Amino acid sequence: MQTRLQAVSGPALKSAIEQRNGSALASFYAPDAILRIMDRNNPPSRPREIHGRAAIAAFWDDICSRAMTHAVDTTLADDGRMAFTQACSYPDGTRVFCISVMETREGQISQQTIVQTWDE
Amino acid sequence: MHVRTRYARSGDLRIAYQVVGHGSVDLVFVPGFISNLEINWEDPGYARFLGRLSAFSRLIHFDKRGTGLSDRVDPGNLPDLRTRMKDIHAVMDAAGSGRAVLLGASEGAAMSLLFCAAYPDRTRALVLYGVSDSSHRQAAASKALDRFINLIEETWGTGRSLQTLAPGLVQDTQFCDWWGRLERFSASPSAAIALARMNADIDIAGVLREIRAPTLILHRTDDPHVDLAAGRDLARRIASSSFVELPGNTHPIWTGDVDRVADVIEEFVTGIPPFQERQRVLATLLSTRLTRPPGYRFSDRRWSEAATNLRERLEAVARSFGGTVVRWEGDRGLARFDGPAKAIRCGLAVAEACRGRLERLAQGVHVGEVELSQASPHGTTVMIATAIADSASAEQVRASAVTAELCAGSGLRFEPCGQIRFDFLDKPVAIACVATVQHLESARPVPPASIDLGCLSERERQVLELLAGGLSNTEIAVQLQISDHTIKRHVANILGKLDMSSRMGAAAAYLASRGRP
Numbered sequence: 088m089q090t091r092l093q094a095v096s097g098p099a100l101k102s103a104i105e106q107r108n109g110s111a112l113a114s115f116y117a118p119d120a121i122l123r124i125m126d127r128n129n130p131p132s133r134p135r136e137i138h139g140r141a142a143i144a145a146f147w148d149d150i151c152s153r154a155m156t157h158a159v160d161t162t163l164a165d166d167g168r169m170a171f172t173q174a175c176s177y178p179d180g181t182r183v184f185c186i187s188v189m190e191t192r193e194g195q196i197s198q199q200t201i202v203q204t205w206d207e
Numbered sequence: 208m209h210v211r212t213r214y215a216r217s218g219d220l221r222i223a224y225q226v227v228g229h230g231s232v233d234l235v236f237v238p239g240f241i242s243n244l245e246i247n248w249e250d251p252g253y254a255r256f257l258g259r260l261s262a263f264s265r266l267i268h269f270d271k272r273g274t275g276l277s278d279r280v281d282p283g284n285l286p287d288l289r290t291r292m293k294d295i296h297a298v299m300d301a302a303g304s305g306r307a308v309l310l311g312a313s314e315g316a317a318m319s320l321l322f323c324a325a326y327p328d329r330t331r332a333l334v335l336y337g338v339s340d341s342s343h344r345q346a347a348a349s350k351a352l353d354r355f356i357n358l359i360e361e362t363w364g365t366g367r368s369l370q371t372l373a374p375g376l377v378q379d380t381q382f383c384d385w386w387g388r389l390e391r392f393s394a395s396p397s398a399a400i401a402l403a404r405m406n407a408d409i410d411i412a413g414v415l416r417e418i419r420a421p422t423l424i425l426h427r428t429d430d431p432h433v434d435l436a437a438g439r440d441l442a443r444r445i446a447s448s449s450f451v452e453l454p455g456n457t458h459p460i461w462t463g464d465v466d467r468v469a470d471v472i473e474e475f476v477t478g479i480p481p482f483q484e485r486q487r488v489l490a491t492l493l494s495t496r497l498t499r500p501p502g503y504r505f506s507d508r509r510w511s512e513a514a515t516n517l518r519e520r521l522e523a524v525a526r527s528f529g530g531t532v533v534r535w536e537g538d539r540g541l542a543r544f545d546g547p548a549k550a551i552r553c554g555l556a557v558a559e560a561c562r563g564r565l566e567r568l569a570q571g572v573h574v575g576e577v578e579l580s581q582a583s584p585h586g587t588t589v590m591i592a593t594a595i596a597d598s599a600s601a602e603q604v605r606a607s608a609v610t611a612e613l614c615a616g617s618g619l620r621f622e623p624c625g626q627i628r629f630d631f632l633d634k635p636v637a638i639a640c641v642a643t644v645q646h647l648e649s650a651r652p653v654p655p656a657s658i659d660l661g662c663l664s665e666r667e668r669q670v671l672e673l674l675a676g677g678l679s680n681t682e683i684a685v686q687l688q689i690s691d692h693t694i695k696r697h698v699a700n701i702l703g704k705l706d707m708s709s710r711m712g713a714a715a716a717y718l719a720s721r722g723r724p
Contacts, residue, residue, distance in 0.1 A: 152305035
C-alpha cells in the first residue's frame with residue numbers, strides 16, 4: 088500500500104495513535120529512521136531496534152491490530168525534538184504506559200526511543 | 208514466575224488463558240494433547256520454552272476446552288475440531304489480539320491450520336510443530352492408537368504415557384513425576400481417551416490448499432510419535448511453507464533442546480536471528496561427589512546404591528532450595544541455583560542428610576556464566592565447580608572466593624583454604640571452606656590454642672588424629688575396629704581434656720600443634 092507522507096506534529100501523532108492508524112503512523116518516519124524500544128525484555132544496554140520505515144510500519148501494523156485503547160497525553164515539542172506519554176489498555180484490563188522521545192528532521196521522525204512498562 | 212490466569216468466554220464455556228511478554232507481535236500457543244496453564248510452568252523445560260517465546264512476543268497460551276483449567280466437557284460427546292477451534296478466536300478476542308502468529312504443537316497444529324483457513328485475516332503466520340496429515344496417521348494404523356488408549360486405561364496419572372511421546376525421558380524420575388501430575392491435572396482418563404480418539408480422526412488434508420499465511424513447519428528428526436516423513440510431506444502440501452528439521456528424539460515441543468526450537472521460531476517471527484548472548488546466564492553451580500571412607504571397601508552394588516541414594520537426596524533438597532539437578536554421572540552430581548547462599552545451604556543440608564552413613568560427600572560451589580543452549584550447563588564455570596569439589600575432603604563444602612564474597616550478609620562463614628590453578632585461567636582461583644559449626648566459633652579469627660597432647664591417652668590421640676583427618680565417628684570406629692558408642696565417648700573425653708567446644712576446634716588445634724616445630 089502506498090503511504091502518503093505527512094509532516095509529524097503533536098496533534099497528528101495523537102490522532103494516528105488513538106485511532107490505531109498504522110499507515111498514518113508509518114508516514115511520519117524518515118526512510119532511514121530508527122525506532123528503539125526499552126522494556127523488561129529489552130534493557131538499555133540491548134534495546135530492541137527497528138531500522139527503516141518499512142520495518143517500523145510492520146511494527147505499528149502489529150500494534151494497531153490489537154483491540155486496545157491508547158491515550159496520548161503531555162505532548163512536548165521544540166525545534167527538532169518531540170516527546171509524549173501514552174497510556175494503553177487491553178480489553179482484559181492489562182495496562183501499559185510508555186514515554187516516547189523523538190528527533191525530527193525536515194518534518195519526519197529520524198530517531199525515536201520508547202520506554203514502556205506493563206502490568207504483570 | 209507468577210502469571211495471572213484469565214478466562215475467555217467461548218459460547219457457554221470458559222477458556223483459561225494467560226498472557227505474558229511485551230513484544231509487538233502476538234503469538235498464540237495452541238497446545239497439543241493435554242495442558243494445564245499452571246502446572247506447565249513447574250517444569251523447567253516448559254518454563255524455559257515459554258520464557259523464550261515471551262521474550263520477543265506477547266505470548267498468549269490457553270488450555271483447550273475439556274483440559275487443564277478450562278471448563279470440562281462431556282467426554283462421551285466431545286465437540287469436533289471446528290467447534291474447538293473457536294476457542295482460539297475467543298481467547299484472541301479476550302486478549303485484544305486482532306492478528307497473531309499461531310504456534311500449533313502436535314494436535315494444536317491441526318487446530319491452528321483450521322483457524323488459519325477460517326480466519327486468514329487474523330492469522331499473521333503459522334508455526335506448526337510435530338504434525339502430520341491424516342493420510343500418514345492412517346498409514347500408521349489403528350493398532351498404535353489402541354496401544355496408546357490401553358496405556359491411558361492402565362497408567363493415566365503415573366506419567367507412563369511418556370513411553371510413546373518421549374521414551375528417552377522415562378528414566379528421568381523427576382520429569383516423570385511432573386508428567387504424571389500434568390496428566391492428572393489436565394484431564395481425567397475418560398477425557399484423555401476421548402481426546403486421543405478424536406485426535407486420531409482429525410483430517411486436515413482438505414484445508415491445506417487454503418493456507419496462504421507464511422508457514423514454518425518444525426519437526427524433530429527422531430520424533431517417536433510422528434514420522435519425520437509425515438512432516439516433510441505436510442510441508443510439500445502447503446505452498447507458503449518452509450520446513451526445518453531439528454535434532455532430537457522427543458515429541459513434546461517443550462522437551463529436549465527448547466532453545467534450538469525457540470531460536471528458529473524467533474527468527475521466523477521477528478526476521479532477526481536471536482541474540483546469542485541471552486543464552487548465557489549467571490548461575491551458581493554445586494558440584495557434589497561421593498567419597499569412600501579410608502580403608503573401607505564397598506561392593507560395586509553397595510556403591511551404586513549409595514550413588515542412587517545421594518542422587519535422590521540431592522534432587523529433593525535442591526528443589527527445596529529452588530535449584531535443579533542438571534547433571535548426574537556415576538557418583539557425581541551437578542545442581543544449578545539462582546544464588547550462591549542457596550547452593551551452599553543445599554550442600555550443607557545434603558551433607559547433613561547423609562550424616563551417619565559410611566559414604567560421605569565432598570562438594571564445591573562456584574558462580575559464573577553458563578551456557579544454556581545445551582541440555583545441561585557446560586564450560587568454564589562447570590569445570591571450576593567440579594575441580595573445587597575434587598579438592599574438598601569428606602563432609603566439606605568448599606567455594607570459590609568470589610562465591611564467598613557474594614554471600615556477604617547471608618550468615619555463612621568461610622575460612623580460606625588455598626587456591627587451585629587452571630591452565631585456561633590467568634590467575635589461580637582462591638578457595639574458601641564453609642564453616643559449618645558457626646555458633647560455637649568466635650566472631651574474630653583466633654589463633655588455635657596451644658594444646659598439650661600429653662593429657663590424652665594413646666587411644667584418644669589416635670581418635671583425634673583420625674578426627675583431624677576429616678573422618679566421621681563411624682569411619683573412625685571402622686578404622687580402629689571399636690564401636691561408634693566408644694568413639695563418641697572418646698571424642699567427648701578429648702573435648703573435655705582439651706577444653707574445646709567443637710570437633711572442628713579440636714581438629715584445628717591438633718593440626719596447628721603438629722605444624723609447630
